[in-house]
Structures are given as C-alpha cells and as structure tokens.
C-alpha cells in the first residue's frame with residue numbers, strides 16, 4: 001500500500017503514480033510535505049498541499065517546544081485548537097493505561113475479538129486513528145502478522161506524538177488535568193505493543209481523499225470516524241473502493257452528529273426511515289437504502305451499545321455507546 005499522489009489518484013484509482021523518496025509525484029511533479037520526527041518522516045498527503053505544508057511547520061515547532069501546546073489549546077486559531085484538543089483527548093484515551101499517572105481511558109480490548117483471520121492479501125489501514133492506539137490494542141493479533149499496517153489521520157499533532165511513542169517506546173504524554181490545565185505524564189509501552197507500533201507506517205491524510213490505490217486494503221478499521229467527517233457518504237464510498245475483494249471494514253460509531261462538522265443532509269441517519277434506527281443504519285451501509293452506496297458490502301457481525309468512555313478532564317467524562325459492524329466486501 002504505497003502512498004500515491006492525492007491529486008492524480010482520482011484519475012487513476014487502480015494504478016496511481018507512487019510518490020518518489022522525496023515525496024514528489026512523477027506525474028504532476030507536486031512535492032508533498034512531510035514532518036520529520038527523529039529519523040522518520042510522516043508524509044502529509046492532504047489534498048491541499050499548501051495547507052499541509054503550514055501544518056507540518058506548525059507541528060514541527062510543537063515537537064521542538066511542547067510547551068506551546070497550552071497556547072494552541074487556548075488560542076484563537078481553530079486549526080491549532082483542533083490539533084491540540086485531538087492530541088490531548090486521544091493521547092490519554094489510547095495510552096493513559098501506560099502512563100505513570102494511570103489515566104482513565106476507554107477499553108479498546110474488544111477490537112481484537114472482532115478482527116477475523118480469513119482475509120485476502122493487502123494492508124491493514126486504521127483511518128482516523130489519532131495517535132494510533134487502535135493498533136496498540138491489536139498488538140500481536142494474527143490477522144496483522146506479516147501485513148503492512150498503515151495509521152492515518154488528518155491531525156498531524158496526534159500522529160506525531162503517536163509515532164514518537166512508537167519509535168522510542170516511552171514518552172511524556174500531555175493530558176488535561178482540569179478544564180484549563182495541561183499536565184504531562186510519562187508513558188512506557190509494553191514490549192508487544194511497542195513492537196507492533198514500531199512497524200507501522202504513519203500518514204497524515206484526509207479519509208475523504210485517501211492517497212492509496214483502490215483495492216489495496218484487506219482491513220479498514222474506523223473507530224468513531226464516520227460521524228466526525230463532513231461527508232460520511234463519501235467516506236463509505238472511499239472505504240468500499242479501498243477494500244480488496246473479501247476484505248473487511250470494522251466500523252464503530254456513536255452517531256454523535258454535530259451540525260457544524262457534518263451538514264444535516266449528510267448525517268447518515270437522516271436517510272433511515274422508520275423506528276428501527278439500528279437496523280436502518282445496517283441497511284444503509286450494505287446497499288439497501290441509498291442506491292449504489294455499500295452495495296458490495298455484507299454484514300458479517302453486529303453489536304450495539306458497546307461502551308466507549310472518554311475522559312476530557314477529571315471532572316468531565318463522556319460516555320458514548322457505539323454501534324459496531326463488521327462488513328465484508330463481496
């Protein structure tokens with residue numbers, strides 16, 4: 001699953017030009033930015049390369065001086081506020097259990113029980129991974145053995161901290177110790193989690209414009225992503241295209257729509273008629289509600305009300321209930 005040029009990919013979805021070692025597209029010659037973290041780089045393949053370049057420079061500054069995080073979180077720039085909040089919430093959610101402070105975190109251990117082993121060849125892709133904790137929860141899983149794992153998110157700050165922890169195995173992580181304060185707690189990954197995470201590829205990408213060829217993923221995992229994008233219908237289409245035949249999509253969502261993020265007409269449950277919303281959303285993702293959408297996906301397993309508890313700070317915990325589906329591409 002070699003990353004391709006997000007600009008050229010729509011025209012050549014099956015065989016897009018791969019970027020060269022310097023991040024340049026051989027077809028359109030765009031040079032894509034990257035964030036250098038230690039000896040590694042995170043390619044920034046958001047469709048707007050100029051915006052990606054600015055974000056890469058900002059996050060490089062934050063890596064150099066992590067005390068800037070407070071300024072970002074309290075500032076006026078909505079992009080920096082979002083980068084800071086994503087890092088703060090999900091660093092704790094994904095790695096809180098391995099911090100010295102023993103920070104509260106949601107239980108993601110159920111993910112392993114949902115990942116089947118009968119999979120075609122292809123990569124495993126975690127979309128909307130934040131700092132990448134889904135992969136730590138899947139450490140040593142047989143379905144991942146010998147498989148390339150790609151962790152992708154649009155929040156470069158969250159990715160940078162995840163990759164830094166994955167490289168070094170130990171790191172101070174930021175968390176909100178009150179509504180207005182940020183504290184740091186040392187985290188150390190256990191050996192199996194460290195080994196699994198260290199082998200992953202990290203890519204800053206927009207899930208609505210994924211920079212990989214069609215059919216290249218054997219597994220796509222998206223936890224709490226569908227209701228955080230501007231166009232969930234486009235996301236379903238993209239995941240369906242990314243999956244190889246026989247590949248699976250493990251999708252979990254609390255359907256916690258926010259009008260400022262997802263415009264009302266794109267919120268998936270608006271397409272469901274009748275009282276059975278849970279069944280309606282299953283039908284929607286398997287081609288039975290909107291013509292063409294999810295037509296190649298079949299429901300293999302389903303659960304409702306899977307708990308997902310996120311601590312925003314010690315006096316504020318959000319308790320979500322996830323609908324979880326395992327969908328297989330025919």
Ligand SMILES: C[S@@+](CC[C@H](N)C(=O)[O-])C[C@H]1O[C@@H](n2cnc3c(N)ncnc32)[C@H](O)[C@@H]1O
Pocket residue numbers: 086090093127128129130131152153154155158205206207208222223224225228229230
């Ligand atoms: C609710 S958080 C969930 C994080 C993680 N999957 C988890 O469950 O703990 C949603 C994540 O999706 C990312 N995200 C939102 N829109 C995205 C997009 N268009 N492309 C890639 N990532 C996106 C956010 O940056 C954030 O990390």
